[in-house]
Amino acid sequence: MHMTSTQRARVAVAGASGYAGGEFLRLAANHPHLAVGALTAHSNAGASLGSLHPHLRSLADRVLAPTSVEALAGHDVVVLALPHGASGAIAAQLPDDVLVLDLGADHRLTSPAAWEQFYGSPHAGSWPYGLPELLHASGGAVTGRQRDVLHGATRVAVPGCNVTAVTLGLQPGVAAGIVEARDLVAVLANGYSGAGKALKTHLLASEALGSAAPYAVGGTHRHIPEIRQNLAVAGAEDVTLSFTPTLVPMARGILATATARLAPGLDPATAADAVRDVWERAYADEPFVHLLPEGQWPTTAMTLGANTALIQVAVDAAAGRVVTVTAIDNLVKGTAGGAVQSLNLALGLPETAGLITEGVAP
Numbered sequence: 030m031h032m033t034s035t036q037r038a039r040v041a042v043a044g045a046s047g048y049a050g051g052e053f054l055r056l057a058a059n060h061p062h063l064a065v066g067a068l069t070a071h072s073n074a075g076a077s078l079g080s081l082h083p084h085l086r087s088l089a090d091r092v093l094a095p096t097s098v099e100a101l102a103g104h105d106v107v108v109l110a111l112p113h114g115a116s117g118a119i120a121a122q123l124p125d126d127v128l129v130l131d132l133g134a135d136h137r138l139t140s141p142a143a144w145e146q147f148y149g150s151p152h153a154g155s156w157p158y159g160l161p162e163l164l165h166a167s168g169g170a171v172t173g174r175q176r177d178v179l180h181g182a183t184r185v186a187v188p189g190c191n192v193t194a195v196t197l198g199l200q201p202g203v204a205a206g207i208v209e210a211r212d213l214v215a216v217l218a219n220g221y222s223g224a225g226k227a228l229k230t231h232l233l234a235s236e237a238l239g240s241a242a243p244y245a246v247g248g249t250h251r252h253i254p255e256i257r258q259n260l261a262v263a264g265a266e267d268v269t270l271s272f273t274p275t276l277v278p279m280a281r282g283i284l285a286t287a288t289a290r291l292a293p294g295l296d297p298a299t300a301a302d303a304v305r306d307v308w309e310r311a312y313a314d315e316p317f318v319h320l321l322p323e324g325q326w327p328t329t330a331m332t333l334g335a336n337t338a339l340i341q342v343a344v345d346a347a348a349g350r351v352v353t354v355t356a357i358d359n360l361v362k363g364t365a366g367g368a369v370q371s372l373n374l375a376l377g378l379p380e381t382a383g384l385i386t387e388g389v390a391p
């Protein structure tokens with residue numbers, strides 16, 4: 030489907046009762062070219078949207094249907110905001126000309142072996158990857174960006190939220206060949222909404238409030254193969270990444286600190302300007318990814334509610350490493366906002382339609 034400026038695409042959302050589905054609906058309700066159609070859920074089927082997401086006022090009276098191919102039929106766009114493993118079977122039954130965006134992981138990885146290793150189930154296949162800013166590079170030169178692949182796409186695999194933050198932070202240096210992709214370290218502070226709405230025993234408020242807690246430590250997190258895949262597209266021949274997320278007592282947001290060893294031949298004592306120039310050039314024309322002015326460091330609060338990634342970069346000369354810090358709202362640029370951005374590209378709309386760049390402060 031290619032949209033004219035007065036048309037509205039009808040969008041169905043499966044998993045509307047969850048955090049990701051709810052956030053997509055917040056954006057869709059204010060999107061000039063979308064009309065919200067069927068909404069579905071699993072254990073909450075039969076409930077009104079307003080009983081689950083009271084903040085979504087204009088859709089409060091909508092009733093959630095059980096998730097089925099029949100309920101999702103007859104729409105221009107279908108958004109799948111379902112747990113891992115639940116979207117493959119449904120997506121396979123949707124018509125080829127319907128735009129389907131999968132907010133879960135099922136269609137992100139191109140390698141069946143990597144999928145099976147980290148998810149432990151059969152691979153559903155891979156779709157065009159929904160990170161428009163992903164750099165395509167080889168031999169130290171940028172050859173394109175992922176948005177070129179997304180124009181007119183009818184299937185989009187929306188990236189993981191941690192993946193978005195780490196990829197955006199590191200990829201300029203990888204694409205330019207000025208850092209060693211074989212020596213990457215990322216440590217993240219993560220808001221609790223990233224884990225979804227379903228009750229999990231490690232998320233008891235009494236234990237979460239006032240405490241920071243690492244999880245998926247020791248190279249086990251499912252986002253590691255996805256980051257490796259992205260950095261390979263950005264020109265890395267071999268990626269070694271140590272990745273450690275940490276839950277911190279906030280509802281939303283990711284602050285990803287990712288570091289990389291400077292490539293041999295670059296003098297850490299004098300590399301700062303050249304490094305900054307690489308990050309500046311990578312994002313100079315991006316509407317949603319911004320390198321902050323020198324000396325200003327991103328915080329998660331600056332990105333809340335916005336489809337923005339804020340980045341800063343510095344050289345730790347003594348350690349010989351480039352240090353990047355990236356802040357995003359996990360539910361916006363990390364999920365639903367990124368999905369809308371890809372949806373806009375797929376439908377031939379302005380990439381920025383229905384999205385804001387301003388965060389909420391204080």
Ligand SMILES: NC(=O)C1=CN([C@@H]2O[C@H](COP(=O)(O)OP(=O)(O)OC[C@H]3O[C@@H](n4cnc5c(N)ncnc54)[C@H](OP(=O)(O)O)[C@@H]3O)[C@@H](O)[C@H]2O)C=CC1
Binds near residue numbers: 045047071190224359
């Ligand atoms: N939260 C985040 O920041 C991000 C989430 N994602 C991905 O988005 C997807 C949704 O995540 P999120 O919204 O956080 O999770 P939630 O737990 O908040 O929501 C899950 C949704 O899926 C439905 N559901 C649960 N089990 C099944 C099932 N067996 N079959 C069909 N539907 C089911 C739920 O319905 P009901 O409530 O009625 O049971 C609910 O609507 C996941 O794949 C997640 O990894 C991606 C990036 C970031």
Ligand SMILES: CC(=O)N[C@@H](CCC(=O)OP(=O)(O)O)C(=O)O
Binds near residue numbers: 188191221222224276
């Ligand atoms: C805090 C928290 O648990 N966050 C989730 C990120 C959710 C996400 O990005 O979803 P996908 O699993 O679909 O990629 C995690 O780290 O697994």
